[in-house]
Amino acid sequence: MQTRNHLIDTFKKTMRTFINVLPIIIGMILATSLVVTMFSEQVSSGLFGNGEIIDTLLGASIGSIAAGHPLASYLLGGELLGGGVSLIAVTALVVTWVTVGIVQLPAEALMLGTRFALYRNIISFIAAIAIAFLTFYTLQFLGLS
Amino acid sequence: MSNQKIKRGLGGWLFLALVLITYGLLSLVNPAATSQSLVFFTHVMLQVLPVLGLVFLLLFIANLVLKPKWIRHYLGSGSGIKGWVAATLGGMLSLGPIYPWYVMLGELRLKGMRNALIAAFLYSRAIKLPLLPLMIHYFGIAYTLVLCLYLIGFSMISGIVVEKLTSKRIG
Numbered sequence: 001m002q003t004r005n006h007l008i009d010t011f012k013k014t015m016r017t018f019i020n021v022l023p024i025i026i027g028m029i030l031a032t033s034l035v036v037t038m039f040s041e042q043v044s045s046g047l048f049g050n051g052e053i054i055d056t057l058l059g060a061s062i063g064s065i066a067a068g069h070p071l072a073s074y075l076l077g078g079e080l081l082g083g084g085v086s087l088i089a090v091t092a093l094v095v096t097w098v099t100v101g102i103v104q105l106p107a108e109a110l111m112l113g114t115r116f117a118l119y120r121n122i123i124s125f126i127a128a129i130a131i132a133f134l135t136f137y138t139l140q141f142l143g144l145s
Numbered sequence: 146m147s148n149q150k151i152k153r154g155l156g157g158w159l160f161l162a163l164v165l166i167t168y169g170l171l172s173l174v175n176p177a178a179t180s181q182s183l184v185f186f187t188h189v190m191l192q193v194l195p196v197l198g199l200v201f202l203l204l205f206i207a208n209l210v211l212k213p214k215w216i217r218h219y220l221g222s223g224s225g226i227k228g229w230v231a232a233t234l235g236g237m238l239s240l241g242p243i244y245p246w247y248v249m250l251g252e253l254r255l256k257g258m259r260n261a262l263i264a265a266f267l268y269s270r271a272i273k274l275p276l277l278p279l280m281i282h283y284f285g286i287a288y289t290l291v292l293c294l295y296l297i298g299f300s301m302i303s304g305i306v307v308e309k310l311t312s313k314r315i316g
Contacts, residue, residue, distance in 0.1 A: 111250075120307050
């Protein structure tokens with residue numbers, strides 16, 4: 001009897017948590033769908049070609065704003081590489097695509113706190129740029145790029 | 146119910162209302178883009194639903210089995226290397242969109258999980274184990290290997306930095 005009550009109480013507690021976060025999840029997916037629809041691949045590919053540093057910042061910024069399946073970042077990254085965009089800029093885009101979420105920021109702030117969400121996204125943005133340069137120069141150092 | 150949870154609940158409904166108003170306004174200006182966005186939304190929702198089910202199950206099990214004492218031991222301030230390994234591996238294995246995982250991490254934090262490990266979990270999500278063959282296909286094996294090693298290293302660095310920054314008190 002006690003075990004059954006514990007199970008029911010736990011189920012109710014889990015349901016309450018879910019009902020609280022459901023509007024955030026639905027709202028975020030609606031917002032993401034809007035951003036993805038408005039932001040086409042053609043727009044992003046025309047933006048590059050302004051030098052390594054600006055291209056890297058641009059790649060990291062696009063990845064931060066973009067919200068979609070990571071597979072889309074590989075496809076876009078592959079196309080951009082083929083179009084002559086540097087590996088550093090493409091890496092920054094691919095990494096920020098998953099680690100930084102401007103679109104998801106309101107949901108992250110609501111669920112994990114504004115201070116945490118802001119700091120985490122800023123640090124992740126900086127880290128992505130560092131990773132992009134480190135990956136490129138490591139590959140070059142090893143003679144693999 | 147804690148104030149934080151009440152605030153989260155009300156904020157969520159307000160946020161959804163704002164997004165729906167945006168959709169309503171956009172449908173007046175650009176109906177084609179609105180319907181395209183709704184098609185995309187339906188597609189993503191269908192992908193998210195199974196993950197939501199999985200997260201609901203994990204939350205239920207966590208609420209049922211995990212005790213704050215246990216969380217503090219394995220993911221709290223004294224968890225050491227065990228905590229880092231658990232958070233990094235957890236992030237790498239976490240599937241689907243990020244939103245359900247925010248819920249899980251928020252609940253684990255209430256039970257004592259460190260901010261550093263939450264940040265490490267979220268950063269290591271950049272390594273998508275099921276997508277690694279595709280990444281290798283597009284960028285090569287050497288690139289994928291080097292990138293993944295840096296991502297693991299930086300998930301820990303970003304965790305430490307985020308914790309240091311968020312633990313600072315103003316004034």
